[in-house]
Amino acid sequence: MARCISNYGFLLGIVIVILFLWTIVAGDLRNRVSFWTGSKSKFPDFSHYENFTHTLSNEQFPTNGIDRRIIVIGDLHGMNESLTALLNRISFDTQKDVLIHLGDLTTKGPLQDSLAVLSFMESNQILGVRGNNDQEVLEWRAWMYWIVSQPGGREWLIEVDDHWSDYELALEKGDMSALDLPPSSMKKPDWGNKVPKGWKPLGDHYQVARAMSRSQYSYLRSLPLVLYAPVGHVFFVHAGLLAADPSRKPTHPKQPLSHWPLIKQRKHDIAAIQKAQGLALLSEIPQNQDPWVVQNLRSVRKKGKPTRSSNKGTPFSDLWNEIMSKCSGFHDSNARLGSVTRLTGYQESRLTHLPCYPSTVVYGHAAGRGLDVKRWSIGLDSGCGQGRRLSALVLDAKSFSSGAFSDHTFDFSSEATDRLHAEPLFPGAVQHHTFQTLPSATDSRIKFDHAGEARIISVKCH
Ligand SMILES: *[C@@H]1O[C@H](CO)[C@@H](O)[C@H](O)[C@H]1NC(C)=O
Ligand SMILES: *[C@@H]1O[C@H](CO)[C@@H](O)[C@H](O)[C@H]1NC(C)=O
Numbered sequence: 001m002a003r004c005i006s007n008y009g010f011l012l013g014i015v016i017v018i019l020f021l022w023t024i025v026a027g028d029l030r031n032r033v034s035f036w037t038g039s040k041s042k043f044p045d046f047s048h049y050e051n052f053t054h055t056l057s058n059e060q061f062p063t064n065g066i067d068r069r070i071i072v073i074g075d076l077h078g079m080n081e082s083l084t085a086l087l088n089r090i091s092f093d094t095q096k097d098v099l100i101h102l103g104d105l106t107t108k109g110p111l112q113d114s115l116a117v118l119s120f121m122e123s124n125q126i127l128g129v130r131g132n133n134d135q136e137v138l139e140w141r142a143w144m145y146w147i148v149s150q151p152g153g154r155e156w157l158i159e160v161d162d163h164w165s166d167y168e169l170a171l172e173k174g175d176m177s178a179l180d181l182p183p184s185s186m187k188k189p190d191w192g193n194k195v196p197k198g199w200k201p202l203g204d205h206y207q208v209a210r211a212m213s214r215s216q217y218s219y220l221r222s223l224p225l226v227l228y229a230p231v232g233h234v235f236f237v238h239a240g241l242l243a244a245d246p247s248r249k250p251t252h253p254k255q256p257l258s259h260w261p262l263i264k265q266r267k268h269d270i271a272a273i274q275k276a277q278g279l280a281l282l283s284e285i286p287q288n289q290d291p292w293v294v295q296n297l298r299s300v301r302k303k304g305k306p307t308r309s310s311n312k313g314t315p316f317s318d319l320w321n322e323i324m325s326k327c328s329g330f331h332d333s334n335a336r337l338g339s340v341t342r343l344t345g346y347q348e349s350r351l352t353h354l355p356c357y358p359s360t361v362v363y364g365h366a367a368g369r370g371l372d373v374k375r376w377s378i379g380l381d382s383g384c385g386q387g388r389r390l391s392a393l394v395l396d397a398k399s400f401s402s403g404a405f406s407d408h409t410f411d412f413s414s415e416a417t418d419r420l421h422a423e424p425l426f427p428g429a430v431q432h433h434t435f436q437t438l439p440s441a442t443d444s445r446i447k448f449d450h451a452g453e454a455r456i457i458s459v460k461c462h
Helices: 002-037 080-089 111-123 132-148 153-173 204-211 214-222 270-284 291-296 316-324 345-350
Strands: 053-055 070-073 098-101 226-229 234-237 360-363 372-374 377-379 389-395 443-448 452-460
Touching: 080 111, 080 389, 080 452, 111 204, 111 214, 132 153, 132 204, 132 214, 132 291, 226 270, 234 270, 316 360, 316 372, 316 377
Parallel strands: 053 226, 070 098, 234 360, 360 377
Antiparallel strands: 070 389, 226 234, 372 377, 389 452, 443 452
16 A cells, blocks of 8 residues: 555656656747747837936036046038047047037947947047937847847847848849848838837948947946036936927916926025036936937927937927026025915016026037037037048136136025016027037137136048
């Protein structure tokens, strides 16, 4: 009897082991089947927006170094020679000068040139922001890591990658006989569930993604979408930022520039207040938290909808300048208490000035509009990728020379009690400094920050 039971136990054990193995195999099969044939693949997150904004320290953004400059450079699109020409033109010194790029480092030109630009930026650990093209490149690379981690993914990718161009050519000619290997996996619809919708495999972005080194990929991933330099009152972004949510009135209490920021200490420290408002501008205006907006924005359409179109709606830079020109400092009686001011409807209707100090936004992306300098915004993409010019904004100690308003402390008690209806401190809202004729004007001076001056230097691209 005991023997009998132990035999049953043995059989039972075998059955359990078989069931267990079968579950694993079948599970694996199911996974394979759903990966290769399922209509919906679940993709992991390829976007890597972990580092959305980065606030520059005083060391990263030196505003009072005697011979230290900050050089901001527009969209490069792999224009390696023009980059060299521009850096030579301004005698760039890697030891002393700080370089900041505005994104879109690669694509459009030859692959080798894109990689050369990327290599320069990565090996020198240049500060910068991520453009929409950099984003596409890094998402392809993240996808490549993912697909080779899938069962059979590596072999499939190698096959497709090596033979796709031949296959496509043959398909075009209608002659498949030339191909020794017409892979069954290369029918166009097959990309469908392996590549996210709307992605175009094997293009420029794919090629850069495939060819760049692991450390270049890490460099692109480390780039934030927005850089903020509180000491210089300046934001750097690839496409654009908004100074107010355009779907509300500028004086609405939810607008960060409509009231004092919530800071507990140092209520009389203008620099601290201004920094808190700058950070609030980034975190409280919903559009500025949308990666697509800051990497693609060109204009704002009716009802406040951001668009990448440059011929519909209002250029975002006009909206930015309109708000900044309303900034009349932190003097009004509402702000004196240092609390978050909520304006009543009556006050709001009479308010033409906002309790804030203006900041500058420096951006690229809008090659169509060319160099676009306004009082509080600088569009630096002058179309190098299209054979026009590559431009740099050159800032030095003179750019941040303290005017009356960049003092660190401000004695409210000695101020006039109600400045609500005073003249704006920063008149001339949308003052355009135009540079339409650039053939010889490679060096221009512009106003910068409250009372400073900056230079814009450009070289011709070939
Ligand atoms: C890129 O520019 C650097 C500096 O001028 C140069 O040494 C390098 O050869 C260039 N790379 C390519 C691919 O042209
Ligand atoms: C975020 O960006 C800054 C500036 O480019 C960089 O120094 C930092 O390492 C980045 N952080 C991460 C986690 O990538």
